[in-house]
Structure formats: C-alpha cells, structure tokens
Amino acid sequence: ASFFQEVEQAPPDPILGVTEAFKKDSSPDKLNLGVGAYRTENLEPLVLDVVKKAEERIMSQNNNKEYLAVEGFAPFREVTARLLLGDDSKALKEKRVVTLQSLSGTGSLRIGAAFLAKFRAGTTVYISNPTWGNHFNIFGDAGLETAKYRYFDAKTIGLDFDGMVEDLSAAPAGSVVILHGCAHNPTGVDPTKEQWKKIAQLCKDKGLFPFFDVAYQGFASGSLEEDAWAPRHFADEMGLEIIVSQSYSKNLGLYGERVGALNAVVSSADEVPKVLSQWKRIARATYSNPPTHGARIVTEVVGDDALFSEWKKEMEEMSGRIINVRAALQKALESRMPEKDWTFITRQIGMFSYTGMTKEQVEHMWEKWHVYCTKDGRLSLAGLSLSRADYLADAMVDAIN
Ligand code: PMP
Numbered sequence: 001a002s003f004f005q006e007v008e009q010a011p012p013d014p015i016l017g018v019t020e021a022f023k024k025d026s027s028p029d030k031l032n033l034g035v036g037a038y039r040t041e042n043l044e045p046l047v048l049d050v051v052k053k054a055e056e057r058i059m060s061q062n063n064n065k066e067y068l069a070v071e072g073f074a075p076f077r078e079v080t081a082r083l084l085l086g087d088d089s090k091a092l093k094e095k096r097v098v099t100l101q102s103l104s105g106t107g108s109l110r111i112g113a114a115f116l117a118k119f120r121a122g123t124t125v126y127i128s129n130p131t132w133g134n135h136f137n138i139f140g141d142a143g144l145e146t147a148k149y150r151y152f153d154a155k156t157i158g159l160d161f162d163g164m165v166e167d168l169s170a171a172p173a174g175s176v177v178i179l180h181g182c183a184h185n186p187t188g189v190d191p192t193k194e195q196w197k198k199i200a201q202l203c204k205d206k207g208l209f210p211f212f213d214v215a216y217q218g219f220a221s222g223s224l225e226e227d228a229w230a231p232r233h234f235a236d237e238m239g240l241e242i243i244v245s246q247s248y249s250k251n252l253g254l255y256g257e258r259v260g261a262l263n264a265v266v267s268s269a270d271e272v273p274k275v276l277s278q279w280k281r282i283a284r285a286t287y288s289n290p291p292t293h294g295a296r297i298v299t300e301v302v303g304d305d306a307l308f309s310e311w312k313k314e315m316e317e318m319s320g321r322i323i324n325v326r327a328a329l330q331k332a333l334e335s336r337m338p339e340k341d342w343t344f345i346t347r348q349i350g351m352f353s354y355t356g357m358t359k360e361q362v363e364h365m366w367e368k369w370h371v372y373c374t375k376d377g378r379l380s381l382a383g384l385s386l387s388r389a390d391y392l393a394d395a396m397v398d399a400i401n
Contacts, residue, residue, distance in 0.1 A: 014133050014374055022372040030370035031388060033379045036185065036351045037255060038318055041385045046318070048253050050311045054300035063296070068289045070280040072101020072261070076295040079302040080261045084214065084228055084246055090236045091265040098264040098272050100279045101290045104254075105215045105247030106134065108262035112211060112243050113142035114282045116176060125176045125211075126168065128152075130354075130376065132185040135178060135213075149177070152187050154356060157344040159189050165202060173207035181214035181244070182227040183350025186378035190220065190349065196230045200238045210234055212244040218251040220349045222319040224312065235265040248298055250351070251315055259294025318382075322351060325384050329353075332393035337400070351382040361399040369395035 018034025077099040102108040125139045128151035150163030212231045218224045234240045247260040330345040357377035365371040
C-alpha cells in the first residue's frame with residue numbers, strides 16, 4: 001500500500017482558485033478580479049519605477065549571496081519599523097520595538113502565530129467576520145483556537161461597530177484580537193479614528209492583546225502616515241503592547257519577493273532581546289533566514305529621501321487609479337440599476353469592493369461573462385480598468401437580475 005494512501009485532496013484556496021479558473025478561460029473578454037494584485041489601466045502587472053531604480057543601485061553594489069542573519073537585514077529592520085511607527089515614535093525612541101524580517105505578511109503572521117502558540121498556549125485568537133481567509137489557516141495551523149467577532153453589517157454595507165464591541169467585550173482577558181491596520185480585506189470598511197480610539201480603550205480595559213495585520217500601508221488613503229494611524233495610536237497614545245505584521249507586496253508591488261516584517265512594541269527595553277531571540281528560534285526552524293533581494297529594495301526606497309518621495313507619488317497614482325475605477329463602476333451601475341444604492345462602491349477603500357453578491361450570482365459571472373472574483377462577492381478593483389467598467393457593470397446587473 002502507498003505511504004500516501006490516506007491523504008485526501010485539500011480544499012482549493014478560495015482566492016488562488018480564482019486565478020486558476022481565469023487562466024484556463026480562453027475568452028478575450030475575461031477579467032481577473034480575484035487576487036488582490038495591482039494592474040495598470042492596460043491590465044498588466046506593474047513594477048514601480050522606484051523599484052527599478054533601487055534594483056539598479058543594488059546591482060552596482062556587487063553584493064554577495066551570503067545568508068542574512070536569522071532576524072534579517074539590519075538596515076531593513078530599522079527602516080521598516082520607522083515606516084510603521086513613525087519618526088516620532090515614543091516606542092522607537094525608548095528602544096521598545098522588536099523587529100524580525102520575515103516572508104512578507106503571511107510569513108510574519110505565521111511566526112507571530114507560532115510565538116503565541118508557544119508562549120500564550122490556550123489563548124483564543126479573535127478574527128473579524130469576514131476576513132482574509134488565510135487568517136484562519138495561519139492561526140489554526142499554528143495550533144491556536146480561533147473565534148469570530150462581528151465586523152460587517154450587510155444592511156448598511158458598513159461597520160457593525162456595536163456588534164464588534166459586544167463580541168470583543170465578551171472575550172476572555174488575555175485573548176488576542178486580529179485587527180486589519182487599514183483597508184480591511186475583504187470589506188474595504190475601516191473603523192473611523194473615533195472608533196479606533198474606543199477599540200484601543202476596550203483592549204486596555206478588558207486586557208485583550210491587539211495583533212495588527214498591516215498589509216496595505218499607503219494603499220488605503222494613499223498616505224503612509226494616515227494608514228498607520230491605528231497601530232501608532234494603540235502604541236504611543238494608549239501605551240499598549242502590540243504585535244504588527246507588515247507586508248510590502250501591495251504598496252511596493254513586491255508580491256513575489258516575499259518581504260515583510262513582524263514587529264512588537266513591548267513595555268520595557270529589557271524584553272526586546274528576549275522576544276527577538278524566540279522569534280529567531282521559530283524562524284530558524286521554519287525557513288532559517290529570509291531572502292535578501294526584497295529587503296535591499298525596501299531599504300533603498302524607504303531609506304533614501306529622493307526615492308521615498310517618488311514612491312509616495314507612485315503609490316498615490318496606484319490608489320488614485322483604483323478610486324477612479326470605483327467612480328466609473330458606480331456610475332455604470334447607477335445608470336443600469338438606479339433603484340439600488342451603489343454608493344458603497346466609492347465608500348469602500350483599498351483594493352476591494354465587497355458587493356454582497358451571492359455565490360450563485362458570482363458563478364453566473366464566471367460562467368456567462370468570464371468575470372472571475374471570489375465566491376464571497378469580493379471584487380479586486382485593482383484588476384479592473386476604466387475601459388472595462390461598463391462590461392463589469394453589465395455582468396453584475398445580469399447576474400443580480
Ligand atoms: N493580510 C491581508 C489582510 C492580506 O490581504 C494579505 C494579502 N492578500 C496579506 C496579509 C499578506 O500577503 P503577503 O503574504 O503577500 O504579504
């Protein structure tokens with residue numbers, strides 16, 4: 001008998017499965033609105049100019065291919081923590097920040113999850129309903145209990161703030177709460193600053209531990225500062241300890257380079273080397289050390305004034321294009337189906353539009369219109385162009401009616 005005979009087929013990934021179906025479709029009309037990856041108006045992948053410039057500099061440095069330290073590239077670790085927490089960060093000034101370079105957002109979350117499983121065994125991780133589906137894989141595979149808190153209100157297509165507060169208030173002290181730092185995936189609905197303040201106070205009062213997932217810094221509002229407001233408020237204004245995962249997949253378009261970081265703001269500088277030593281211990285056994293190239297790119301861009309300001313412009317262009325596409329789609333839908341309120345399309349922020357479309361409606365768009373999005377009705381508008389907005393509106397209206 002085969003050693004593998006008991007192995008069953010794993011369920012397909014709900015997001016990556018969309019790309020597979022898209023690739024198999026030979027229609028010239030096809031649209032991939034599944035994966036959250038930025039496309040140009042011609043629907044092509046984009047390598048940012050600042051990334052090309054950084055790569056030229058890196059090539060001229062004649063770097064070797066030696067292993068990085070387990071904790072990553074030292075200059076990268078410094079710039080990434082500063083980008084997240086800000087130049088005026090109290091925590092950084094007081095040397096209360098732990099930073100480990102890791103394999104983009106996912107890898108950073110996974111190291112964080114393994115750390116929680118090891119040092120906070122028995123803790124429950126509270127995850128928003130809905131969320132990016134991989135959160136359940138990551139925390140569940142690390143051996144942690146997960147639970148959902150209310151987040152999205154289908155009636156208002158907005159935040160169910162009261163439900164969120166009620167669920168988090170009922171969580172046992174010591175529980176971990178996963179918070180999307182900005183541009184909530186899949187809903188595109190974020191708390192306001194006033195609501196963030198209340199969430200921070202709730203974490204403080206109830207002894208809940210905030211774990212931020214920051215995968216879209218700069219992509220929500222177009223401003224790096226604005227998009228990092230929540231974790232900065234928790235750490236500096238509220239004096240809370242936090243963990244934050246960071247990703248450069250979207251904001252620098254470094255998807256395949258796998259560059260990101262896991263950070264913690266701790267209460268006292270004495271704890272920094274201890275926590276870092278444990279993160280390194282986990283990383284060592286997981287992948288040993290992180291890749292070099294992406295870390296060098298981030299360091300060149302974030303650490304250089306000229307490239308940094310160019311990057312901000314390119315990020316504004318990317319988020320601006322998505323905002324324009326949202327407006328075009330909303331207008332196209334309003335003209336086809338004026339009886340429905342479509343304003344949520346321009347109210348939601350980030351890459352996604354969470355439409356409330358059912359699985360059957362989505363399947364109709366896949367089959368009849370060659371429009372591919374996830375079965376929960378999430379459209380990645382980063383994959384739509386102005387010239388295809390009418391086509392998408394036709395598909396959506398046909399599927400809904
Ligand atoms: N968290 C969220 C909420 C995301 O949407 C993503 C990207 N889809 C990630 C983390 C991580 O992506 P990556 O591993 O490419 O950084």
